[in-house]
Amino acid sequence: MATKIFKHIQTSVVPLPIENIDTDQIIPARFLKATTRDGFGNNLFRDWRYDNEGNPKTDFVLNEPIYSGKILVAGKNFGCGSSREHAAWAIADYGFDAVVSSFFADIFKGNALNNGLLPVQVSEDFLAKLFAGVFADPNAVIEIDLVDQFIKIVATGETESFEVNPYKKACMTNGYDDIDYILSKKELIAEFEGR
Amino acid sequence: MGQTLFDKIWDAHVVSSNEGFPDILYIDTHFIHEVTSPQAFDGLRTRGLPVFRPKQTVATADHNVPTWDQHLPIKEELSRYQVDMLTKNCAEFGIELYGLGHPFQGIVHVIGPELGITRPGGTYVCGDSHTSTHGAFGAIAFGIGTSQVEQVMATQCLLQSRPKRMKIEVNGKLQNGVGAKDIILYIIAQISAAGGTGFAVEYAGDTIRGLSMEGRMTICNMSIEMGARCGLIAPDETTINYVKGREFAPKGEAWDEAVAYWQTLYSDEDADFDSILSFKAEDIEPMITYGTNPGMGIGVTQHVPETASFEQKEQGSYKKALDYMGLHDDEQLLGKPIDYVFIGSCTNSRIEDLRQVAEFVKGKHKADNVTVWVVPGSKQVQEQAIREGLDKIFDAAGFPLREPGCSACLGMNEDKIPAGKYCVSTSNRNFEGRQGPNSRTFLASPLTAAASAITGVVTDIREFLSESEFSELEN
Ligand code: SF4
Secondary structure: OOOOOOOEEEEEEEEEOOOOOEHHHHOOHHHOOOOOOOOHHHHOOHHHHEOOOOOEOOOOHHHOOOOOOOEEEEOOOEOEOOOOOHHHHHHHHHOOOEEEEOOEOHHHHHHHHOOOOEEEEOOHHHHHHHHHHHHHOOOOEEEEEOOOOEEEEOOOOEEEEOOOOHHHHHHHHHOOOHHHHHHOOHHHHHHHHHO | OOOOHHHHHHHOOEEEOOOOOOEEEEOOEEEEOOOOOHHHHHHHHHHOOOOOOHHHEEEEOOOOOOOOOOOOOOOOHHHHHHHHHHHHHHHHHOOEEEOOOOOOOEOHHHHHHHOOOOOOOOEEEEOOHHHHHHHHHOOEEEEOOHHHHHHHHHHOEEEEOOOEEEEEEEEOOOOOOOOHHHHHHHHHHHHOOOOOOOEEEEEEOHHHHOOOHHHHHHHHHHHHHHOOOEEEOOOOHHHHHHHOOOOOOOOHHHHHHHHHHHOOOOOOOOOOOOEEEEEEHHHOOOEEEOOOOOOOEEEOOOEOOOHHHOOHHHHHHHHHHHHHHOOOOOOEOOOOEOOEEEEOOOOOOOHHHHHHHHHHHOOOOOOOOOEEEEOOOEHHHHHHHHHOOHHHHHHHHOOOEOOOOOHHHOOOOOOOOOOOOEEEEOOOOOOOOOOOOOOEEEEOOHHHHHHHHHHOEOOOHHHHHHOOOOOOOOO
16 A cells, blocks of 8 residues: 655754653543544644643644744654554644654654654754754754755755665655565465464 | 574564565464554555454453443443444454453453463564563563554564664562562663663563562563563563463463473573673662653652753753652652552553552551552453452452553543642553643552552552561562
8 A cells, every 4th residue: 555755855843852752742542542543633742732721832832833844853762652653643644744853762663654754863963953953043944855864954054864774765765565565475474374 | 603582582483584674573463452453454444455364363452441330331432432443343354352341351461461372482462562561471572553553464474673682680689578560660760761772672680580470571561661672581480380271371282392392492591682781689679750751760768869960951851850740859759648559550460469469458558648549450360359359358458449451551541640649550651641631650569559558658668568577578
């Protein structure tokens, strides 16, 4: 089944300089009751974004109109905790195409890649530069190129390369999906079961 | 060069391995529950695919279920819908469901082992990160996302890159009142909530060997809380004795064959680990967390760290956590009044946990300021507890024994900790809002939780043990 294709983006970013953001913050459990993949963006970072009465908290970055863009930049160990893929769905549904951090939790990284949401792992130094850049100028533009595997702060030209599993890269740049790949090897599964 | 336990099991399950691609790994049993499966079933429908091996798929309802009056319809509409959806999907795709009211119903990571489905040498996945629990049997078990749930449903396989291997050894004699939960909270506090990321962790050493299966499951359960892909412990007599005779355990000749294979499952002397860590059991105090991730733990007598002790760039996140918890630098948790005690979750809701708590609370009563919930991990645990009369002991102590489910572990069902309230909890996560919006969680062992329920404040279990008959309480 075809999935979303990702090759290259150039956009402003939304900064969230908090470490260890767990998937319970990205999407709290009480919003996991939907049985489809859509609409989770409304509850992205729900308890940081809204107060108990459902009013927007004005000091949370998603409620600050000066910040926008298709890249979320966050502190280290992003996406730890629960395996809920709803976290990746919520971030993508909200309108992000990529998340940049200095460290990602394993399961989140896999879930993001399976949903056309690119996790870009950068050095602590580069992350600090990204935060400094966007806090100095909220319109600062960042370029991410999956084909050539680099991230660039456009204003200064500072660039860093990032790692991505070659298979996953091929999936994302072509819109392939894991199930199609495994199904193409179905005779090997039958053979394995016969061993 | 010898092989690690992990590699032996992995290699035995590789269907296909191609340079530049993740391995295709065969999955022996796929556990599913109501929260992370509906979109996967939808995906199968869209593709026009069946569940490839429905007999190797086991379903239960646990996250959304009430733990009181379970015979009545689920009150919350969306929860009811999600549970009904699972029933419908399982019927349509031919999957056995241990749903509400079924004698095998319970938390997915409690029922797999107790039914003898989880066995040494196997591969197990579930759309739930605490699937690492099953590794206690010397198996590869890990949590997956919903796209992968669909993948396993469609193919009984999973695309996975082989993780690195870490060995964590714990040797020595535990102090009285210190158990498996304290060991794992201690390890996570030492290496941080990200310290195991990218690794399959094998736990070893004589302290680990000395643990019961329940204790080993508690340890492996929380592997994910240090970011590890999975945790596992080599099978031994304790493992084999636990599996023997269970509902779906092999019988007769098949049993003998299985045991012979299981006895080959250990890391060779010269096996190569990417990382090895060692801890001394004597150093471990009863543990408690003070912050908003499981790595933020201290010995119960210690003080909350000072903000200034962290690197500048970490101080913001640290302050945010302390503010959320309503704590300040250098505060001591010991003696702090609490509001709730939750004994349950896939970390600590097995019969041994309940027995230990019952033995401790017998003849005592909870403090007036505390509400206590004891939630068994499964219907079988609940019934066993009742057969042993534990429910009466709990009742007399003001600890009502509820019905099985995830309960207050995750704030998704009716059992939520109210905003601003403190809960000493035997579960595995203290994230902001985890037990309900703005709830505040102190993670601890069942004994620490029980002792705190009796006194109404965060308590050092060792104080009770030195002055009473419970000197031999150990996990
Ligand atoms: S008890 Fe808690 S951690 Fe365990 S499966 Fe249920 S919700 Fe997840």
